[in-house]
Amino acid sequence: MTLTIDNVTKSYPAAKAAPRLALAETSLTIGRDEFVCVVGPSGCGKSTMLMMMSGLLTPTAGEVRLGDKVVTGPPAGLSVVFQDYGRSLFPWMTVRRNLAIAGKAARLPRAEIAARVAEALAAVGLHGADNLYPWQMSGGMQQRVAIARALVLRPEVMLMDEPFAAVDAQTRADLEDLVLKVRHEYQMTVVFVTHDIDEAVYLADRVLVLQANPGRLVRDLPIDLPRPRDQVTTKLEPRFAQLRSEIFRLVMRPADAAD
Numbered sequence: 387m388t389l390t391i392d393n394v395t396k397s398y399p400a401a402k403a404a405p406r407l408a409l410a411e412t413s414l415t416i417g418r419d420e421f422v423c424v425v426g427p428s429g430c431g432k433s434t435m436l437m438m439m440s441g442l443l444t445p446t447a448g449e450v451r452l453g454d455k456v457v458t459g460p461p462a463g464l465s466v467v468f469q470d471y472g473r474s475l476f477p478w479m480t481v482r483r484n485l486a487i488a489g490k491a492a493r494l495p496r497a498e499i500a501a502r503v504a505e506a507l508a509a510v511g512l513h514g515a516d517n518l519y520p521w522q523m524s525g526g527m528q529q530r531v532a533i534a535r536a537l538v539l540r541p542e543v544m545l546m547d548e549p550f551a552a553v554d555a556q557t558r559a560d561l562e563d564l565v566l567k568v569r570h571e572y573q574m575t576v577v578f579v580t581h582d583i584d585e586a587v588y589l590a591d592r593v594l595v596l597q598a599n600p601g602r603l604v605r606d607l608p609i610d611l612p613r614p615r616d617q618v619t620t621k622l623e624p625r626f627a628q629l630r631s632e633i634f635r636l637v638m639r640p641a642d643a644a645d
């Protein structure tokens with residue numbers, strides 16, 4: 387399904403000041419099966435854009451569409467994974483129950499939920515972890531559980547908001563490869579917000595660069611690196627370094643610099 391942002395503006399009300407313009411007049415289309423990373427300095431509206439795609443926030447002007455339907459609340463066929471797995475998983479529930487709850491909310495039959503939970507746990511490499519509690523697992527394992535829970539819905543679109551920002555470098559590299567694998571297996575469109583430019587270049591088919599004050603899209607850059615990707619050889623490619631420098635310059639330049 388195509389995800390469309392059509393001339394979207396978002397401002398937040400402020401108590402004793404003019405509303406804060408978080409994202410200004412932004413338009414873009416994300417095609418089926420694309421992997422799009424969103425980068426930009428802090429406060430440029432990355433999470434705001436993602437939350438409007440998820441239907442958890444409403445645009446002040448313009449519209450978001452999934453397929454030909456305007457997004458007015460959390461749509462079917464779309465899952466979100468947040469950075470803070472500690473808060474998004476229920477610590478008093480086993481892994482199996484944490485995943486099953488997503489299927490119950492979608493009113494799936496019990497047998498279907500059980501099959502999807504097993505499938506999702508196998509997809510993230512946690513086969514056999516059903517009866518553990520989140521607090522018995524490492525941060526990386528908990529984020530795998532959060533990804534598995536998103537997969538239970540077999541989403542067409544997965545939105546990820548800095549999902550690997552809180553884990554160590556090796557775990558992060560493993561999780562990056564995991565997300566490339568499950569994206570392929572579940573044939574999902576992925577929109578992935580990150581502060582890490584290397585991560586964006588490694589994962590994405592396209593990188594969207596935003597700038598702040600107000601948040602706006604300044605570059606939509608195709609990532610022409612060969613697939614399948616590999617943490618060592620891909621990151622040592624001269625083209626990887628060129629793309630990373632181009633994006634770094636865009637992210638770091640002053641917001642009022644001419645295009």
Ligand SMILES: Nc1ncnc2c1ncn2[C@@H]1O[C@H](COP(=O)(O)OP(=O)(O)OP(=O)(O)O)[C@@H](O)[C@H]1O
Nearest residue numbers: 398399406408427428429430431432433434435601
């Ligand atoms: N609920 C809110 N109420 C008021 N202002 C908000 C709210 N959420 C975000 N903002 C403001 O909107 C702007 C964009 O915020 P947003 O979190 O989308 O940026 P971001 O690029 O994701 O930032 P970061 O990289 O630091 O997470 C910021 O100036 C932020 O302070």
